[in-house]
Structure formats: C-alpha cells, structure tokens
Amino acid sequence: MSTVHTYPHVSPEEAASHIFHGATVAFSGFTNAGAAKVVPRAIAERAKALHDREEPFKIRVLTGASSGTSIDEPLAQQNAMSYRAPYQSGPKLRSQINNQEVEYVDMHLSHLPQTVLAGFHGNIDFAVIEASELKSDGRVYLTSSIGASPAYLKYADKVIIEVNHYHSQRLREMTDIFMLPPPPHRFPVPFHDPLTKLGYPYAVVDPRKVIAVIENDESDKIPQFADGDERGDKIAEHVVRFLLDEMLAGRIPKEFLPLQSGVGNVGNGVMAALARNPYIPPFSMYSEVFQDSLVDLMESGRLTAASTTSLTLTPEVLKRIYDNMDFFAPRIVLRPQELSNHPGVIRRLGVISINTALEVDIYGNVNSSHVFGTDIMNGIGGSGEFTRNAYISIFMCPSIAKGGKISSIVPMCPHIDNNEHSVQIIVTDQGLADLRGLGPMQRAEKIIENCAHPAYREYLWKYIETARTGHIPHDLEKCFELHLNLMETGSMLPDLDLNEIAGV
C-alpha cells in the first residue's frame, strides 16, 4: 500500500470526529456488500457519547441500497439518523421509520446518482467509501459493490476512505465504472450484452477532498439464505414451466433472454430451478445483486454471464470467487447502480424480471414495500425499474402466510409499487396467472382461480360480485376489509378453519 501514504491515516474515531450533527453522510454499500464498516460504527459510538452528554447528534444517511448490519443497525441503535435514502433493511431502523422518528425516502435505485447530482438530497457533506486501494492521484478501486459510490466520491465535500485488505485486489477486473453526464447531452448507453464494458476499473476522487484513510480487514456481513420451503419449490416449478412454454411458443428466443431476480429465498430458488432444468438453455443475467446460488450456476456453466452492482455473497462463497478469478472475472461485470438498473438497457436487452411481492391484488397491482399500506418492510428497491421496463415481468409470493391467517391475494393493495399496467405474470404456490392481453375482469378471474389459495377464493369472488361495477369493479367500503380484520383479529378471515388449509 505504498500509494496511500500521501493521505492522512487515522483511527476510525478520529475520522468520525469530523462528522457533525445534521451532516449528510453518503456511505458505500449495496446490501452489506462493499459497505463502509468501521467508520459507521465509530459514528454510532460518537452519537452515543454525545447523547450521553445530552448533546444532539443525528445525521442524514445515503447508501447504495440497504446495508443493514454494517450501517443501518449500529446507527439506528444509537438514534443517530434523522433521514435515510434510498433503501434500508434493518429491523431497528424500520421501526424508527414506522414511528416517524426517521424520514425515509424509498426510491427507485437507479435514480439515486441522478438525484444526488441534481442536488435533491441537499449538500453531501461526507462520503465514507470502502476501497481495496486508493491511489495518490485519486483513483479509488472499490470492493464488492459499486452502488452509488462513484457519484458520492464526486459530489461529497469531504471524503473518508476505508481501505479494506480483506478484499481481492483483482475485483477491479470485474469493475466497469462510468458516470452518465447530466441531460440532455447523453449518448445511448452502448451495452449490447450483460458483459459490455465502457468505463474504467476505478472511481475517481479529488485527492484534496480525502480527509481520512482508515485501514481494516473485515469481511462483508452477508447472511446465509434459508433453504427453500415447499411453497417456494412450487413457485419455482410454475415459473420454469412458464418460461419453457414461452420459449417453445417462440416468444422467448432459443438463446433465451437475460434474467433479473430479486434478492431473497424465493428468487434464489427460482434461479436454482431454472438451472436444474435441462431444457432451459444456459442463460445470462442483467440484475442488481449477485447471490450465493449464482456462483454454483456459473461454475456449472448454466449461468454464462452476469451484470450486477454488488457481489452479495457469504464470505465462504466470495472466497471461492477470489480463489478462481481467472474463471469468474471475465463472466461478471460490476456496475454503478445507475447502469445496472438502467431503464433503457433493461428495455433493450429484453430482460425477464422476477421479483417477490408482499401482496398482489385481484387486478394485478403489486405491493412490494408497505404492510397495511403503512408499515415499511424494506423498500421498492430495483423492482420498479425492472418490472416497468422488462420484456416479461413476473411477480411471486406464497398464496398464504402465517398458516393461512393472511392471503397474499387481496381485493385491493393498500400500497402500490408496481401497477396493473406493468405487471404481466403472477405466481404463487397454487399456480400462475398470465395477465398479458387481458382486461381487468379477465385478469381477476385468472388471479383468483390460479393464484389465490382455495380457502380465500369465495371471499374474493364475492367481493367482485358485490362491488360497484365499472371497468375495474371495486367496493371502496370493503376493499380493505381483509386488512382491517387482520389488524383487529390477527386473521384476515377469522372464521376460516386453519387446520383444513394447512394441507392445501
């Protein structure tokens, strides 16, 4: 690390001491991958010390996407945040948001660099960015995620770099960093393939802005996904069969189309099932997160290429990649989130998007973020930009939750992240509803008959029968009856015999 000697090397505490009450701080990290680690902890400790002395200390926090364990939780535990964008996933922070203690802006992720550039989040006082190397001329080699770090490095007043020696120096072989100029003089993003590169392996910072460099050797804190369950397996089965049929009908070319898959167990299960099926050809991904299951698929030759903005991998799996860079580096591109989630590229490549929903209404509107329309889970993340611009958009959820107390198919969603105009396919463990080319009533029939749990079908049909007629029948008095029942009695239909449901 002979190149970092020109910068002030300090302790995390010293770095944190620069951060003042009310500051806007942008951290690296898209999921916990590539997240700043030691400085957020030091800021949390600083908050605790100041709060103990009854001095106010809250900061405004930006990241690439969620960075629960590394950033959100330590800061939330110390009540150190007043504002958060564009995504989060920490339990403590979640409850602070839902109590209106923290202002949270739940955003389309590709918008972030553009809105930062335009100044909509205010002045960025500090950027705290994890790197594998910082050159004296200001080249910053990022680690396991790119996210919005290049924009933060450019627009922050002052920059703190965490040089993390845990990460492979060869990560830069996957990295392709380019910042889109402001409109209107933008050229088309010249991606022809998930693997096209057009930029540089490093981000750039004005070296005079770097006020502190901290060294550490910590791995990303990526939790293991739980094993799939039976409902997840059934969902995966429906998706695979559908995509096969689409290929046979000629609506998906024989070479297949690039896939995007949301973060989580169900998405993971679908990818694994697609890969297991011998009739699905080897495929590529244009997605935002590269997860554990994809590493196996790439090694087995089923996944030929992946474009992503983060390597969200458990330490053991990440190590497998680091140990075999000759194989993985030419097959993976790590991009800024503005490009990994770019609407134009998604549309052009004809991405098949596969995302999970909290609930879906009978007309195909999807709630991805707010339980009861009020309580944030995580956020919309990339699901909106991929669903809206995909060639085929698929949403998945189990038909029921909590042993049947909750139906994921409801008359009306109390929050809509993706609407009926953009959602094409709904899948539950019960089956799949292909909504393309259908009007609202025809969609409702498919969703109720194919996707809703049988125990809830009668209720949903009755809802339509007693609703006000129209292009989309609704009863504005009863549309949230299931949600209200759940809030008040703990069950959407309190009279249902849950024992009977269990087997279906």
Place this chain on the structure above:
Amino acid sequence: MYAGTFPIITAEEAAAHINNGAMVALSGFASAGTAKAVPRAIARRARDFHQAGKPFKIRLLTGSSSGNNIDEELAQAEALSWRAPFQSAPTLRAQINSQQVQYLDMHLSHAPQTLLAGFFGKLDFAIVEATEVTRDGRVYLTTSIGSSPTYLRYADRIFIEINNYHSRRLPEMADITILAPPPRLNPIPIHDPLTKIGFPYARVDPRKIVGIIETNEPDEIKRFTPADWRSKRIADHVVRFLFGEMITGHIPREFLPLQAGVGNLSNSVVAALGSNPYIPPFRMFTVVYQDSMVDLMEQGKLLAASVTSLSLTPEVLRRVCSNMDFFGPRTVLRPQEVSNDAGIARRLGVIAINPAIEVDIYGNVNSSHVFGTDIVNGIGGSGEFTRNSYLSIIMCPSTLLGGRISSIVPMSPHIDSNEHSVQVVVTEQGLADLRGIGPMQRAKRIIDNCAHPAYRDYLNNYIKESRMGHIRHNLRKAYELHRNFIEHGAMLPGLNLKEIGERL
C-alpha cells in the same frame, strides 16, 4: 403508383372480408391518421348482422385513441368485444364500464412490442391510412405513425386507405423503424429530439394487400377550449418552478426537452412556457403535436418536436403542410414505440408534464379511473414519461364541480404513477416539490400547497387519526371522500360551496 398494381375497392367490399371475432388493427393516434372509411363500413356491417340476429364483434387495436372517427361509431354499432391500448369515446367508455367490452389500458410504447411478441395472438387485418403505397410495398403514412409499421408487418391481410386529403410531403417528417425483438443488440441512436434513424415509409409485403380504398377526408380533431383561470394559474406555477430550476442549475441553460400530455391544461402550460421571455427556446420529445405548438414553432420558441402524431385541427394542419419547408426539418414523426421509449426519455432528461384525475396526499396519481372503477380514457403515455423523466410534474385543479370534489385525496383508489416516480404536484393553489423528502413531509407540502383550503382540515385530520407508520393511513376511512361523493354527490356534504367560490 398503386393504380394497376393493387385492386381498388370500396369500403364495403373491404369490410365484407372482416368477420365476427376477427382481430383488427387500425392506423391512428390521438385521432390523427386514423383509417376512416373501412371502420365506418365495418360498423354498418355489424349493424346489418345484428339486425339479422347474427353475432358480429371484433377485437380492435389502434395506436391510441381514435375518438369519434372509429371508436364511437363501432361502439354504437356494438361491434367491439376487446379493445387496446387506449380509447376516449363516450359510448365505448360506457360499454367498458358496464363490462360489455374488455379493455386493456396499456403503456403505449408497449403496444407494438406486445403484439410482435405474440402476446395478443394473431392479427387478422390491418387497415392503415397512407398518402401512397408503392408496388414494392413502401407505405407512406399520413398524420400519425403510431403502431402502423408493426401492424403492417404482423397482420395477415391488409387494406390501405389512400387519403388524398393529406399532403404528400408529410413523409418528410416521418422516421420509421421497427425495433428488433430482444435481446436486440443496438442502442437506439437518438441523441436529440430530431435525430432520424429510419426510413420515411413503412414496409408491407405487397402480397398481403387485399385492396386499396380511396378517400378524401380530414382528421377529426377537436379544438381545445381557451384556458380558464385555473389552467392559467397552474401554468404560472409550472413556469415559475421551471425557471427556478434553471436559475439553481438543476436544469441547464439550454433547457431540457419537454413532454406534455394531451388536453387543455397541458396545452396552456406549453403556451405559457412559450410566451415567457425568461424561458429559453426549447425542444419537445413528446407524443402528440397539438395546435398551440405550431404557434410556438413559428415564433421560434419551439425549436424541435419529436412526436408520433400531428393531432392538429384542419386549419392548423393546413398551415403546417403549406409551409413544409419550415416545419419539415423541425418535426419528426416516429412510431410510438420510439416516441415513448423509456431509454430515450431517460437519456435526454425529459421534463414530463401530465394531467391527473386526482393525487393522494403522499403523491400517488390516478390518471385513469374515477372512484378506482370507471375508466375515463387510460394511462396513455403518462406512465412511461413520468417514470423515466428527469423531472416529472403532475397537474390538476384542486377542486371540481364547484368544490364538490377535491382532487387531493387521502388515498388514490387507482394508481397509475406512484410516489416513487412522481416528483412535483401542481394545482391552482400552488406547487409541491416532493423530491428528496419522506411521505409525511410530502403530505404536508401537498396539503399546504396544493389542496383547496376548504379540504385541508379534513386531510390533516385524516392523518392525525391514522395508524402510525412510514406512510400513515386509516384503511377504514381512506376512501370516505369517494364514498361520500358516490352517496351524496359531494365529498364533504357539509361544506358551504358558496364560500369556496368566494375564496377562489
């Protein structure tokens, strides 16, 4: 050119080919360039069949709305069973809302791609208006491009209406290309609203042409009513806001391309921008070329326009066509797949200005369904532009029907563009800039700046009595205003409407 090559037939002879259950695609976008004689003959044929007690209904595609020319006549003859992707005719609207016609309300740029991919099934006939068709199958379209190039390629059998009313110089504006199916390799190389990448004509396999029908008839385009005081005030707010954005550097000095929805309100905003001496001459990357834009172009205020239709009243269209040397190089007519392309709108940094039926206090917009049930027209291009623009603006008057309806409501019962994509809301009361702020902060701005004063207490109370959460809602009362209106004819029956009148 076509004489002697293709049979010249009457509209009745053409209609005689079309049978019950056929899928028929017509040229036409926003009533411009619509096929005219054959659809009317189909309506007569339907009536004859129905009188003879025989069934006759067709499935109908167009570019977008075709108003009285097609939709109204076919609907009155009860000749439609299925309709996509947009409509705006009163009788058809009523049939859709009483579930007699299945209506698929789509993002307009999706229509050609969805058809080409086979999601709608087989297309039996296309009836396309042209100024000329050549022996080798070049079809020169008239005042709109819409989806006609795709319909010509995909339909089994074709009728061409040669409309001698239209200028033969219209093709000078046309730039026609059909995007390759995904994963298509090349970015759409449009760097500016005026970039041309295709041909002045669409192509058809000449063997598919069943016959040519000669007509001589102008498009039926309604004149806009003069702006009322509310539209003027809304326009004032928008102009002042955009000027402020330019001063603060959020919009470059050369300005950004504008998109504006169809209708009186959008028309008056564009006119107000054009007449303001501090707004520089600008370009438009939009869907429909409307009357007001012709004045602005002549005055040098509108430098360039990319559209898919010239929806101009006959006198104004004559002004354009008789001065083609001036207008031709400044206007490009594109297929709707390109005029509304997600990637180009994002790349050029379009400022999207669209009207709404209602907006909820958190910024979710209903553009299409009154009470969530009754279709008005459809989402049209508003979703794709709002979602992908650099700056998205949604406008509506704060009240309707003399104060009986508030356009600002607790929860929208149908959501076309959601809080994640809507950035600025404007009513005659004022403007709410929602960028970079959380839901409760958005609610405060929308209520204080945009809601009519007579409704502010109600809206603030709604929040107060709501369940705590990231987005506060009371699912029991979320639609109280809508239900009041359905039952009592006023959202707040106790309001003194006279007082509202005075306060305005």
